[in-house]
Structures are given as structure tokens and as C-alpha cells.
Amino acid sequence: MKRSELIFTAILVPVDFLMLVLAGLLAYGLRTSSLIAKWRPVLFSLNLPFERYFGLVLLVSLIWLAVFAVVGLYSMKRNNKLLEEFFRIVIATSAGLMVVIIYIFVKREFFDSRFLILAAWILTIFFVSWGRLAVRAVQKYLVGRYHFGVHNVVVVGGDGISEEIIHEIENRPSLGYYLIKYFKNLDMEEIRETVEGFSVDDIILANPDFSREKVLELIGFCEDKKINFKFVPNLFQTLTTNIDFDTLAAVPLIELKRTSLDGWGKIIKRIIDIFGGAFGIIIFSPVMAAIAVLIKLDSPGPVIYKNERVGPKNNFNTYKFRSMKIEYCTGNGYDKSGQADSFENELIEKQSIRSGPVYKIADDPRRTSLGRFLEKTSLDELPQFFNVLVGNMSLVGPRPHQPKEVAKYERWHKKVFNIKPGVTGLAQISGRSEIDFDEEAKIDTYYIENWSLGLDFKILLKTPLAVLFRKSKV
Structure with a gap:
């Protein structure tokens, strides 16, 4: 699904809300107008002044949005049948109206304006339908003129x-x-x-x-x-x-479908990532500040180590606290002589504890004393909250790997690129670095094909336990 389709479906929510509020306000304006008031006096103005009515309109509009969602008016699938969508609007609006009537009955409110309820119902159908037609017209224009989202x-x-x-x-x-x-x-x-x-x-x-x-x-x-x-x-x-x-x-x-993470699930996951990333940065900012000072005192070099990783669309740099001595750091901007890369390849050949395309070096001599602690406790990964915030990574997803590792992937391994990599993930909590890569890829593929918000929350809750009770050989 293209991003433009997500955008236009998401736009329907505020447009519907605006149309619902306008319909409610216009119904009130019509009922209290001199033309209608002459025909039937206004009796509800004492127990339902405009300020209270406006608050009620906002509440009812939110309820109506929920009903709209239930009847499928925010489905991500293309629906080019205007008549079918109109009937859904009528059904949803009528259901929302029944909720309002039940509320009035339960609260035993004195409400003597059937005209107001009827007018709000008719105007809601009219306004919401026209609002959605306007969105369709804009989308159709952009598709025809600029091939937007085609x-x-x-x-x-x-x-x-x-x-x-x-x-x-x-x-x-x-x-x-x-x-x-x-x-x-x-x-x-x-x-x-x-x-x-x-x-x-x-x-x-x-x-x-x-x-x-x-x-x-x-x-x-x-x-x-x-x-x-x-x-x-x-x-x-x-x-x-x-x-x-x-x-x-x-x-x-x-x-x-390459993944069940699509449509509204993708939008909700991104919203959670934004709030989760910001929350993580705020909560752990004192810890990150302390680690930054300790790294500066422990060894010369930058606090943050940037390393290239492969994402679903483009490569990006992950941010981690530097855990190695600067002369052993590999990647762009670090090892200009190539000696660090040569030493790393030598260590991979002799001391890697993982099989397959990826590697994990046991008892890595390149680590600083502080770096070993950071790696063991995963505190070196705290800066990845910034990756989550900018959208390179997600809170939960497959482990990100380097281009030289990805170059050795078999075809089925590449399914992990169907979604963003994560700070934590199902494979990470299932065995951290101890499982081999094929097993990791199978676990990540299962996660991708069976994604749900509930699964994400379970992984997030289990991550601290996986960190505390893992065995590390770094």
C-alpha cells in the first residue's frame, strides 16, 4: 500500500469530524433561528445553552467517528462505489443517532426538540457525504494530473x-x-x-x-x-x-501480502513509535548524559558511534554509544587506513560465535572496559530512540544488519526487509545473540507475517527480562 493511500484515508478522519461538528452547529442555528422559532418556540435553551450544546456536539462527533470505523468507512481498501459508501454513511449516522437518543433516555434529560435531532441527522449525512466527495475529487485530480499515488x-x-x-x-x-x-x-x-x-x-x-x-x-x-x-x-x-x-x-x-502490518496498523505503529521514541529519550536522558560523560573519561573519541545498516528502502546510520576504542571502529569516517576492517575480519574468522551471514565476536578485544558493560546491558543501544523518532527504525522489528552481512543473505532471508528494523524484536527476546541466523530469520519472518499490536506490546514487556537474564560473551 502506497503512503498516499494511507494519507488520504487518514485525512477522512479530521474531515468527517469537521463535517459532523458543522452539521450539529447548523442544526442548532436553524432551530434557534427566527424563522423556525416563530413556528415553534425554543424550549430547550434554558437546560441546553449553546456552550453545553457545543460540548455535546464534540462528544457525539467522536462517538460517530467510532461508529464510522466499525462500519468500515475508514477501510484502507479502495472503494470506488459511491452508492455503497453513501449507504454506509446513512447506516453509521443512524446508528450514531440511536446512541444519542439512548443517552438522552438514560440520563433522563429534558429535551423538547425533535427538529434538532432530525436536522442533525439529515445534515450529518449531507455534510459527511460532501466532505468525502471533496476528498475523492482532490485525490482523483492529483491522480489524473500528477500521477500522485498511482x-x-x-x-x-x-x-x-x-x-x-x-x-x-x-x-x-x-x-x-x-x-x-x-x-x-x-x-x-x-x-x-x-x-x-x-x-x-x-x-x-x-x-x-x-x-x-x-x-x-x-x-x-x-x-x-x-x-x-x-x-x-x-x-x-x-x-x-x-x-x-x-x-x-x-x-x-x-x-x-508480504506482511500483516499495513493500513491503519502501520499508522498506529508509527504513532506509537513517535511517542515511544520521545518518551524513551526523555526518561533515559539522565542515563544517556551520564554515559556520555563516562565514555569521554574512559577513552578518546566520539561519544556516539554511527554504523551503516540496511532498511526496507534505504540504508541508514544507527546511533549507539561507542563501546570500542576509536582506532578499532569500522565504517565511513572511522577507518581510513583499512586496518580496523582487516582486524575485524580476522576476529570474525577466529572468534565469531554465530553462523551464517552475520557475526558476533566472543570476548571482543576491541571493547573498552566501559564498552563491555554497555554492550552486556544493552545501554549502548539507548541512542537508537533517536532512530525511532526520525523513522529509520521502529521500537519493535527485526534486528538491523550491515550491508556486508546482507550481501550474504539467501533470498528467503530478505523477507526481514518488509518492515522497519527494531530496537528490540521477537528474535532478540527469543535468544538474543545465542541463536543462529537462520533461526533468527525464521522468527523474524513469523513476526512479520503475524504482526499485531498485542504482539508488539508483549515483546516490549519481555525485553527488560531478556536483557537482565541473558548470557553475554562480548
């Missing part, structure tokens, strides 16, 4: 279904798809050349008659390149992970 698509399959899908894409640009190329046959060499030459978001396999081996090869290729893979639904035998359903040109499609 999914670049490759269609594979030489049959009638393929032609229907292509016709729909080419004749309905508002769907948000742009056809990059169409292949009648599943030729992986041609698909690779296309992906290298264009920015491809989705590959749609419309013909179910290709061999299982070719389909699995295409799925693996899409995994590597972070491309959404969709296909017509009679290839269930190839499924190995989460799926989602969609339609295009009235043809059902199945999307192979």
Missing part, C-alpha cells in the same frame, strides 16, 4: 481476463493504476528488464495456466523487489503467506 502495474497473461483488466486500467484512470507493460507469456527475463527500467508497484498474474515453478519464481522475485503480487483466484496452491482480496474490471484478484 500504482504502476505490469499485467501477465494472454487471455480474455487480461484484456478486461487492461481495458479497465486504461479507461478508468481514477482507479489509480497505470499500465507499464503487458506480457502474454511469463518471461522472467523480460519482467526483470522492465522492473529495472521502470518503477513497478504491482504485478498482476491474470492467466492461471502458467507452471507452478514459474509462478513461484515470480513470487520470489516480487518478494525481493518489494512488488505487490496479485493473481486471479485459482492459484491457491502457491500461497505461503497472508492474502487479501481485491477486484479489478469485476475480476477477483488475490494479493499476496
